Structure formats: C-alpha cells, structure tokens
Amino acid sequence: MQIDPSPSREIGIFDSGVGGFTVLHELRQLLPGVRLRYLADTAYAPYGARTPEDIQQRSLVIAEHLIASGAELIVVACNTATAHAIEALRARWPTLPFVGTEPGIKPAVAATRNGRIGLLATPATATSARLLALVERHAGAHEVVVQGCPGVVDRIEAGDLASAELRALVEHYCAPLRAAGVDTALLGCTHYPLIEPLWQAALGPSVKLLRIETAVARRAADLWGASTGEPSLAVETSGNPAALRAWLAQVLGWKDIAVQAWQPESKNGQHALTV
Known part of the structure; x- marks a missing residue:
C-alpha cells in the first residue's frame, strides 16, 4: 500500500x-x-x-x-x-x-558459487538475535561467516578513510573471511560502502561484495x-x-x-x- x-x-x-x-x-x-x-x-x-x-x-x-x-x-x-x-x-x-x-542474506545465497558467505558488521549487529534469525531463515545449507568489526565506524565518522590505521583494521577483519574461503561478502553496515575499495582490496578481486542501500x-x-x-x-x-x-x-x-x-x-x- x-x-x-x-x-x-x-x-x-x-x-x-x-x-x-x-x-x-x-x-x-x-x-x-x-x-x-x-x-x-x-x-x-x-x-x-x-x-x-x-x-x-x-x-x-x-x-x-x-x-x-x-x-x-x-x-x-x-x-x-x-x-x-x-x-x-x-x-x-x-x-x-x-x-x-538488514544484510541481504537472500541475494548473497543467490550470488555465491561455493556456498561460503562472509558478513562484515558492527559488534552489536553481529551478535543480534535478529541477524541470527535472518541467517537461519535464509542461508539454508550455506555457510555464513559473521565478523564483527569494532573501530571501523569510528574511523569513518572521523573522516579517516585512507589512513594506515583504517587499512589495518579492514585487513584484520577480512582475514577470517579469506581463511574461510568465502566468495561473497556482505557489507552489513551502511558506513561500510564508504570504504568499499578497502574491503575489496583486503578480500581480493575474486570475492563479490554486496551492498544493501x-x-x-x-x-x-x-x-x-x-x-x-x-x-x-x-x-x-x-x-x-x-x-x-x-x-x-x-x-x-x-x-x-x-x-x-x-x-x-x-x-x-x-x-x-x-x-
């Protein structure tokens, strides 16, 4: 309506x-x-x-x-x-x-080729019952690796979008997703697309990044x-x-x-x- x-x-x-x-x-x-x-x-x-x-x-x-x-x-x-x-x-x-x-679990399931999906989120989102329910409802047999990313929003709020400190944080939080072999990753915070090139560089060119805005x-x-x-x-x-x-x-x-x-x-x- x-x-x-x-x-x-x-x-x-x-x-x-x-x-x-x-x-x-x-x-x-x-x-x-x-x-x-x-x-x-x-x-x-x-x-x-x-x-x-x-x-x-x-x-x-x-x-x-x-x-x-x-x-x-x-x-x-x-x-x-x-x-x-x-x-x-x-x-x-x-x-x-x-x-x-909310993170687009359904589009990620449709996009993944190997069944392994990464989700980058704030700590509060990463541990929320609503996110857990969303994953359980839509992920099916697919593996979803959820990574909380404390500190990233603070740097973006400060306009610190190209510093070595922010790059180091992004690299640190992407490491578990690379180790898990994800081929699709969700940017689970509306701040994160503002530094999309950093996420892509840290994950590698073969990982498909999905946004929700x-x-x-x-x-x-x-x-x-x-x-x-x-x-x-x-x-x-x-x-x-x-x-x-x-x-x-x-x-x-x-x-x-x-x-x-x-x-x-x-x-x-x-x-x-x-x-």
Missing part, C-alpha cells in the same frame, strides 16, 4: 552517524521531488558499541522527533538500529511505515509513491554541526548542505545551532 503524502510531509531517515548518507544518496535519486530529513546521531555513535536497550531507547526518541517534524515514513538507515529497535518502533507507531536496513531506498520509494512537490533536504546532528558539514564536503562533495544541531533533551527538539 502506498502513502498519499501531502506536500508538507517528509521522509525521515536516521543513522548513528554518517553511514545512512549512503541510503540518503539513493533516495535523492529515486525521489527527487520529496522532502527529506536526515538525523545523524553522531554524539551517540557508534551504535555498535551500545547495549540493545540503549539503541532501542535512542531510536524511539529519534523517531518521535522525526514524526513531530512531519515524517510519514521513516527509514532506519542503520543495520544495528534495525536489529535492535525496529520491532519496538513498529509497535510504538503501528500505522507508520518503517523501512529497516539501493534496495532499502527502493523499498521506501515503493511505499511512498509519486515523487511530486517541492524537494528539500534537512540535515540534523546530535553532534557538532560544523564537523558534520566538513565531513559532507570532504567525503561526499556536498558543499552547500546546512546542518542543524538537535538535542533530544531540548524542548521539542528545537535546533540550537545552524552552520
């Missing part, structure tokens, strides 16, 4: 930080006539190091803010938040569509329906707006994006600072 959006309504997108911009980029291509609001919970990143209870509570607070701002559909552009919070979000707002982000954006576009109206993009962060704006310019080349500060503790989520 498609939504019948009014011109003033929005699609809300959130992530623990900058990873969800990979999904936002796809949404802007698919829905050029839609109002979009992205919230980067940078002050609380990375979610992969948080407890499931903390992630769930934070997600509920963010969703409440996005809905108050006009969201009629929310994209949880974070694998970790999807794993630990999407059921709570759907229970709290049962009539509002939530689009989650395009499928997530297409699902949201299908639910939203027609892309008509006056487009706009609002970007908010619970962290430092100037730092996020610098990251967007440096990494994505988005040089004209205003970034607003948002704090859940402030009255009605009012914005304290714009840069």
Whole structure:
C-alpha cells in the first residue's frame, strides 16, 4: 500500500552517524521531488558499541522527533538500529511505515558459487538475535561467516578513510573471511560502502561484495509513491554541526548542505545551532 503524502510531509531517515548518507544518496535519486530529513546521531555513535536497550531507547526518541517534524515514513538507515529497535518502533507507531536496513542474506545465497558467505558488521549487529534469525531463515545449507568489526565506524565518522590505521583494521577483519574461503561478502553496515575499495582490496578481486542501500531506498520509494512537490533536504546532528558539514564536503562533495544541531533533551527538539 502506498502513502498519499501531502506536500508538507517528509521522509525521515536516521543513522548513528554518517553511514545512512549512503541510503540518503539513493533516495535523492529515486525521489527527487520529496522532502527529506536526515538525523545523524553522531554524539551517540557508534551504535555498535551500545547495549540493545540503549539503541532501542535512542531510536524511539529519534523517531518521535522525526514524526513531530512531519515524517510519514521513516527509514532506519542503520543495520544495528534495525536489529535492535525496529520491532519496538513498529509497535510504538503501528500505522507508520518503517523501512529497516538488514544484510541481504537472500541475494548473497543467490550470488555465491561455493556456498561460503562472509558478513562484515558492527559488534552489536553481529551478535543480534535478529541477524541470527535472518541467517537461519535464509542461508539454508550455506555457510555464513559473521565478523564483527569494532573501530571501523569510528574511523569513518572521523573522516579517516585512507589512513594506515583504517587499512589495518579492514585487513584484520577480512582475514577470517579469506581463511574461510568465502566468495561473497556482505557489507552489513551502511558506513561500510564508504570504504568499499578497502574491503575489496583486503578480500581480493575474486570475492563479490554486496551492498544493501539501493534496495532499502527502493523499498521506501515503493511505499511512498509519486515523487511530486517541492524537494528539500534537512540535515540534523546530535553532534557538532560544523564537523558534520566538513565531513559532507570532504567525503561526499556536498558543499552547500546546512546542518542543524538537535538535542533530544531540548524542548521539542528545537535546533540550537545552524552552520
């Protein structure tokens, strides 16, 4: 069922930080006539190091803010938040569509030639019951090697995309997948496509890398329906707006994006600072 959006309504997108911009980029291509609001919970990143209870509570607070701002559909552009919070979000707002982000086990099963699949994820996603259920439901007799990757999101959030330290982390986390002989690997965090060349180099050219952000954006576009109206993009962060704006310019080349500060503790989520 498609939504019948009014011109003033929005699609809300959130992530623990900058990873969800990979999904936002796809949404802007698919829905050029839609109002979009992205919230980067940078002050609380990375979610992969948080407890499931903390992630769930934070997600509920963010969703409440996005809905108050006009969201009629929310994209949880974070694998970790999807794993630990999407059921709570759907229970709290049962009539509002939530689009989650999960590793594409089914496409990986279809793509693998030798039956061995690697999955690179945050620690919280790697140990989540939802991921385990996803693997059990779709992997069948295929072997899925799940590798948690602490520290990678921190380096990406810092804009540290080409350092020796990040390369060393990527090499370390890819080693078990190479040892297992996987021929297909899933990037199980929306941050990870931002350094896709590093993963590919560490895994080797014969390993097929799969991403999920395009499928997530297409699902949201299908639910939203027609892309008509006056487009706009609002970007908010619970962290430092100037730092996020610098990251967007440096990494994505988005040089004209205003970034607003948002704090859940402030009255009605009012914005304290714009840069």
